[in-house]
Amino acid sequence: MTHDFDETWDKNHGHHEIRCYWTISEPEFIAYLDPEHKWVGLHSIGMVEAQRSVGEQSSTETRYYISSLAGQAQPFGRAVKCHWEIENKVHWVLDIAFREDECRIRTGHADENFAFYIALPPHCAAP
Numbered sequence: 001m002t003h004d005f006d007e008t009w010d011k012n013h014g015h016h017e018i019r020c021y022w023t024i025s026e027p028e029f030i031a032y033l034d035p036e037h038k039w040v041g042l043h044s045i046g047m048v049e050a051q052r053s054v055g056e057q058s059s060t061e062t063r064y065y066i067s068s069l070a071g072q073a074q075p076f077g078r079a080v081k082c083h084w085e086i087e088n089k090v091h092w093v094l095d096i097a098f099r100e101d102e103c104r105i106r107t108g109h110a111d112e113n114f115a116f117y118i119a120l121p122p123h124c125a126a127p
Contacts, residue, residue: 002026006073008081015054021080022047025071044071048080 006021024030025044034042046065052058069076 001029004071004073006077008077015052017053018051019077019081020049020051021073021077023067023069023071023073023076039066041068042066043068044076046073046076046080048077 001024004023004025008019008021010017010019023044023046030042030044033045044067046067046069048063048065050061050063052061063080065076065080067076067079069079
């Protein structure tokens with residue numbers, strides 16, 4: 001099957017990561033995947049294989065995506081990398097600034113009660 005490929009290498013903070021990107025944008029294959037055209041704007045599918053090494057330990061992770069991009073692997077790879085950079089920054093804010101990982105509101109209905117209390121307008125909240 002006709003596909004496009006790109007590869008990136010990153011070395012930061014003691015880890016080394018190789019990312020391989022494949023995309024397929026053949027109209028026949030896209031039509032096969034989405035015969036009822038429920039994915040509006042679907043133009044390609046992509047796969048990312050990320051190989052990460054930290055010291056002596058290494059891991060490989062494979063992820064799949066549907067995309068509105070035309071099907072070239074290089075722009076697809078940039079979009080995936082940008083997505084994860086944003087995701088990681090949001091998690092940093094939640095974990096460090098809001099200390100989300102330290103929150104013990106996880107049992108019974110505590111999470112719903114906490115969300116409800118936070119969502120109330122200030123004049124309705126209990127002192």
